[in-house]
Amino acid sequence: MDNTPVLEWIANASDGRKVTLAQLLVYELRVRDAMHKDPVTARPSDSLRSIQNLMKTHRISGVPITQDAQLLGIISIEDIINALDKGHINEPSDKWMTSTPVTLRDHYTLVRAVAEFDRHGFGRFPVLDACERLVGIITRGDISNALVHHLEKRAEEAVAHEAVLVAERQADEKVQRVVLRTPIKSGDFDSAGRVSQRMREVLRERGIDPDARRRAAIVAYEAETNIIIHSIGGELRAVIEMERVTIDAIDQGPGIEKVELAMEEGWSTAGPMARQLGFGAGMGLPNMKKCSDRFEVRSELGIGTHLHAEIDLKKAESKT
Ligand SMILES: Nc1ncnc2c1ncn2[C@@H]1O[C@H](COP(=O)(O)OP(=O)(O)OP(=O)(O)O)[C@@H](O)[C@H]1O
Ligand SMILES: [Mg+2]
Structure with a gap:
């Protein structure tokens, strides 16, 4: 690196x-x-x-x-x-x-x-x-060694999956809509990432372009960590359809005072505990926006925050 x-x-x-x-x-x-x-x-x-x-x-x-x-x-x-x-x-x-x-x-x-x-x-x-x-x-x-090592591992897994994928892809066309949802507790770092992980599996099984898969995963992951760190609890929902993934992260407060400010790169109110755990660079919301095709944050102080993101999907180009 x-x-x-x-x-x-x-x-x-x-x-x-x-x-x-x-x-x-x-x-x-x-x-x-x-x-x-x-x-x-x-x-x-x-x-x-x-x-x-x-x-x-x-x-x-x-x-x-x-x-x-x-x-x-x-x-x-x-x-x-x-x-x-x-x-x-x-x-x-x-x-x-x-x-x-x-x-x-x-x-x-x-x-x-x-x-x-x-x-x-x-x-x-x-x-x-x-x-x-x-x-x-x-x-x-x-860090670069670890990345190379894991990239190699993923590449090997991908080759192993390829044959299975073709067969599954056709069957999957019939399952139009998959809904994943999970309640999220404030401070619960240990169970973070479940929706994101399952969503990636479904998208992979459907033969969706890897770039769209990763963007969707980042949005889900960042939305979930924001609920864990900044809110008092909420829910993460991902609806997977053939042409798009819709992610909704809804929490019960405290809400964001100035959404435009929160959207700025580097702006964060994360406390020392969250920073200790590796969060608080203030990049979550800007990254989610960048990764989404449609992105909206609505928030009301004392009521809660509703984050809505859509990622358009397309099939990966077949490499035959
Ligand atoms: N669900 C939420 N409820 C209340 N405040 C939030 C919520 N999500 C974001 N915020 C506010 O917006 C700020 C910016 O969020 P963003 O995700 O960009 O950065 P961060 O979470 O502080 O750091 P990073 O995501 O880089 O670890 C947060 O610091 C917080 O003040
Ligand atoms: Mg964040």
């Missing part, structure tokens, strides 16, 4: 609206799917010289300093170069480490991770689990 701000890359795909599989994957994959597990670490009393040796042996450019799995700081290759320069290479690492480094959580989505890389410009982030234990380290390279 190069240094283009990745969020920009996600938002502005080639023709402004197409969503590639890689772009969808960064929503689905988590930091724990991409990070390097069991990172090489050093103790606070270890000298910078010994850490330099560790870096050489393991061909790494950053070493977290830990005590009993608790992260105390990080020493980067830049710190080592400085130490050599200034003559303190034999001093203990805790004297020169960056203490309280910026960390990521293992459950963050990769979208959030790439946003953090863009925001801070660091080469790596230590990764902590829910108990604040150091469980990994992640670089931009790890």
